Amino acid sequence: MSAPLLASALQDAAAIALPGAGLASVDAARAAARAMLSTREHLVDARAEAWRYTSLRALEAQALPHARRGVAAIDTACLPVTHGARLVFVDGCFDAASSRLDGLPAGVSCKPLEALDARDWAAHPVLLQVASGADALAPLNLALASAGVLLEVADGVHVEAPLDVIYASSLGMPVAWHARSAIRLGKGARLTLREWHLGTGSGLATVQSHVRLDEDARLDLVQQQEAPAALSLLRRDVFNLAARAQLRLHMLELGAALSQHALVVELGGIEAQAELRQAVALAHRQHADLGLDLRHAVGRTRSDVRCRAVVTGRARAVLQGAITIAAGADGSDAALSTQNLLLSDQAEIDARPVMEIHADEVRAAHGASVGQLDSAMLFYLRARGLPEAAARALLTGAHCRAVLDDIAHEGLRAAAQQALESCIAALG
Amino acid sequence: MLKIDNLHVHVAGKEILKGLSLQVNAGEVHAIMGPNGAGKSTLGNVLTGREGYEVTAGSVQFDGRDLLTLAPEERAAAGVFMAFQYPVEIPGVNNTYFLRAALNAQRKARGEAELDSMQFLKRVREKLKVLQLPDALLHRGVNEGFSGGEKKRNEIFQMALLEPRLAILDETDSGLDIDALRQVSEGVNAQRSPQRAFIVITHYQRLLDHIRPDVVHVLAGGRIVASGGPELALKLEAEGYAGVPAESGA
Numbered sequence: 001m002s003a004p005l006l007a008s009a010l011q012d013a014a015a016i017a018l019p020g021a022g023l024a025s026v027d028a029a030r031a032a033a034r035a036m037l038s039t040r041e042h043l044v045d046a047r048a049e050a051w052r053y054t055s056l057r058a059l060e061a062q063a064l065p066h067a068r069r070g071v072a073a074i075d076t077a078c079l080p081v082t083h084g085a086r087l088v089f090v091d092g093c094f095d096a097a098s099s100r101l102d103g104l105p106a107g108v109s110c111k112p113l114e115a116l117d118a119r120d121w122a123a124h125p126v127l128l129q130v131a132s133g134a135d136a137l138a139p140l141n142l143a144l145a146s147a148g149v150l151l152e153v154a155d156g157v158h159v160e161a162p163l164d165v166i167y168a169s170s171l172g173m174p175v176a177w178h179a180r181s182a183i184r185l186g187k188g189a190r191l192t193l194r195e196w197h198l199g200t201g202s203g204l205a206t207v208q209s210h211v212r213l214d215e216d217a218r219l220d221l222v223q224q225q226e227a228p229a230a231l232s233l234l235r236r237d238v239f240n241l242a243a244r245a246q247l248r249l250h251m252l253e254l255g256a257a258l259s260q261h262a263l264v265v266e267l268g269g270i271e272a273q274a275e276l277r278q279a280v281a282l283a284h285r286q287h288a289d290l291g292l293d294l295r296h297a298v299g300r301t302r303s304d305v306r307c308r309a310v311v312t313g314r315a316r317a318v319l320q321g322a323i324t325i326a327a328g329a330d331g332s333d334a335a336l337s338t339q340n341l342l343l344s345d346q347a348e349i350d351a352r353p354v355m356e357i358h359a360d361e362v363r364a365a366h367g368a369s370v371g372q373l374d375s376a377m378l379f380y381l382r383a384r385g386l387p388e389a390a391a392r393a394l395l396t397g398a399h400c401r402a403v404l405d406d407i408a409h410e411g412l413r414a415a416a417q418q419a420l421e422s423c424i425a426a427l428g
Numbered sequence: 429m430l431k432i433d434n435l436h437v438h439v440a441g442k443e444i445l446k447g448l449s450l451q452v453n454a455g456e457v458h459a460i461m462g463p464n465g466a467g468k469s470t471l472g473n474v475l476t477g478r479e480g481y482e483v484t485a486g487s488v489q490f491d492g493r494d495l496l497t498l499a500p501e502e503r504a505a506a507g508v509f510m511a512f513q514y515p516v517e518i519p520g521v522n523n524t525y526f527l528r529a530a531l532n533a534q535r536k537a538r539g540e541a542e543l544d545s546m547q548f549l550k551r552v553r554e555k556l557k558v559l560q561l562p563d564a565l566l567h568r569g570v571n572e573g574f575s576g577g578e579k580k581r582n583e584i585f586q587m588a589l590l591e592p593r594l595a596i597l598d599e600t601d602s603g604l605d606i607d608a609l610r611q612v613s614e615g616v617n618a619q620r621s622p623q624r625a626f627i628v629i630t631h632y633q634r635l636l637d638h639i640r641p642d643v644v645h646v647l648a649g650g651r652i653v654a655s656g657g658p659e660l661a662l663k664l665e666a667e668g669y670a671g672v673p674a675e676s677g678a
């Protein structure tokens with residue numbers, strides 16, 4: 001007996017017209033994904049290490065219908081300020097009216113999944129591949145992906161204005177939707193991208209992306225997760241970095257009832273570097289889990305991971321996974337720090353990432369801390385007249401904001417800080 | 429304005445203040461001197477409402493109100509300010525933002541209109557001039573990476589900005605160079621008025637050359653053991669604390 005969520009997904013997958021339908025390769029891949037899905041009983045293997053802290057049992061017990069085109073609607077005026085081109089998906093459906101794709105510089109191609117032609121699908125096989133494994137999330141996502149983008153930046157092209165991919169949820173009733181993206185930056189290309197989750201819906205969303213950075217490319221990515229409070233959001237991002245490529249990733253985890261983010265970063269070329277920053281602020285019964293799999297595959301690669309979480313109520317923040325420096329990846333440099341604030345007795349933080357080092361002459365630094373607000377600081381602020389709640393919010397904000405300070409684009413930085421600020425003010 | 433009567437305070441289970449009495453009237457400047465560990469900072473901490481200081485007996489009245497029942501922010505709004513002996517660094521909390529929030533929180537608590545950013549900046553400019561604090565410090569985190577002297581000057585700058593009715597300066601002079609000592613003293617003197625009072629805690633007579641006290645007290649063993657005019661400070665400077673009456677005195 002498979003879980004109700006999977007059973008309903010299989011029914012929908014056979015009945016709904018999805019992007020690429022009618023193209024032989026797409027149909028075949030989706031059929032294979034459905035076949036895989038039909039053999040699964042559960043969304044994930046609850047015994048697997050990756051799912052040690054996060055249970056999807058309650059989620060998979062719901063038979064969620066797939067979101068249908070036309071039912072969803074969002075008021076464009078509700079969308080946040082964006083600075084360049086943007087693609088808007090509402091409940092997993094591309095919203096052409098809210099999107100703006102004109103004005104992209106030459107050498108940039110950006111299409112919603114539904115606009116891909118046979119050549120696009122063929123040129124980006126990751127869009128149709130499912131990693132092997134026991135997990136039903138990957139076949140589920142492929143079998144039903146209606147949203148997502150194909151984004152390509154040609155060699156040497158620098159895109160100045162940041163690009164936004166917005167996933168909005170809007171429906172009153174719980175639905176499921178799935179997004180799947182492929183992003184490729186050519187040699188020496190540069191792009192600033194924001195993935196923004198927002199809205200008011202509920203149900204389940206899965207979002208899976210493959211990002212390939214060619215030699216000397218640089219991607220500045222802000223993932224601003226302000227998903228609605230009743231949504232479960234399951235993300236998986238895979239980054240492959242060639243020689244000297246740079247990834248700067250800022251993750252803001254503020255929304256969603258349950259947010260699980262599997263993050264795979266492969267430093268596959270010499271001197272590739274990844275800077276990962278995560279700011280988490282959770283309240284009530286929110287649950288956010290970041291599973292990190294960062295691999296230094298070759299020598300002289302660099303990674304720097306900094307996470308700051310603040311949790312209150314009965315919320316739980318999880319950071320797990322590993323940074324691996326492979327045999328032969330000599331001269332690599334890895335740093336990981338996680339600093340966390342627990343604001344209530346019933347909140348929980350599990351920060352247990354590990355470093356596995358199989359190479360020589362590497363530099364690896366690793367630090368984790370969990371604490372409360374500093375009482376001397378709190379007193380100082382209050383002694384100057386700030387009420388206790390305001391003083392707490394100020395200190396809490398400062399704790400998390402530190403990891404957002406190095407967002408390169410000023411507008412994106414301000415928006416991220418603003419979102420964090422209002423979230424923390426609401427923590428109470 | 430301030431009336432402390434027979435104050436007994438325990439810290440970490442140990443009695444530190446043992447029946448301290450002190451009266452400070454509006455317009456006065458009181459200096460408190462005394463050996464290390466005598467309880468001078470403890471007095472300041474109790475007056476400003478820091479946690480961990482347990483009052484076991486005695487009372488503190490401020491403008492006729494029982495000060496000890498008020499939260500630290502309520503005391504601040506009532507006009508009590510302490511320039512800390514060791515100002516804490518608060519990385520990530522912007523100095524200017526914090527000061528404006530603090531000032532407006534106080535004004536709001538007193539039922540006064542809040543200052544908008546233009547009015548606030550005007551006030552900041554005026555006060556900065558007196559203390560010769562570099563502008564750049566304002567844009568950093570509170571005390572973040574400030575030198576020892578900069579921290580002390582920042583405390584006095586905050587005092588000038590917040591315009592308290594009672595300011596307690598806890599060893600604001602230690603760690604200051606000669607010019608900074610003068611600037612800080614000017615900052616304090618500029619604030620002197622018939623409505624305001626100061627308690628200046630110091631180890632050194634030289635500060636009192638700049639800020640003339642009305643009364644000098646010696647705090648030793650948890651009490652005021654001697655009080656006198658400015659000449660008492662000179663005497664202490666020359667003779668040390670050996671000459672003042674022991675704990676039993678006062």
Ligand SMILES: Nc1ncnc2c1ncn2[C@@H]1O[C@H](COP(=O)(O)OP(=O)(O)OP(=O)(O)O)[C@@H](O)[C@H]1O
Pocket residue numbers: 439440444462463464465466467468469470471480513
């Ligand atoms: N939080 C605390 N925990 C334990 N002991 C404390 C604490 N605060 C103060 N004390 C003790 O109380 C006594 C008085 O300390 P206080 O800081 O008031 O002295 P002080 O007169 O300001 O000295 P100094 O001139 O060195 O600044 C000291 O013995 C000190 O160790």
Ligand SMILES: [Mg+2]
Pocket residue numbers: 468469470513598599
């Ligand atoms: Mg002291």
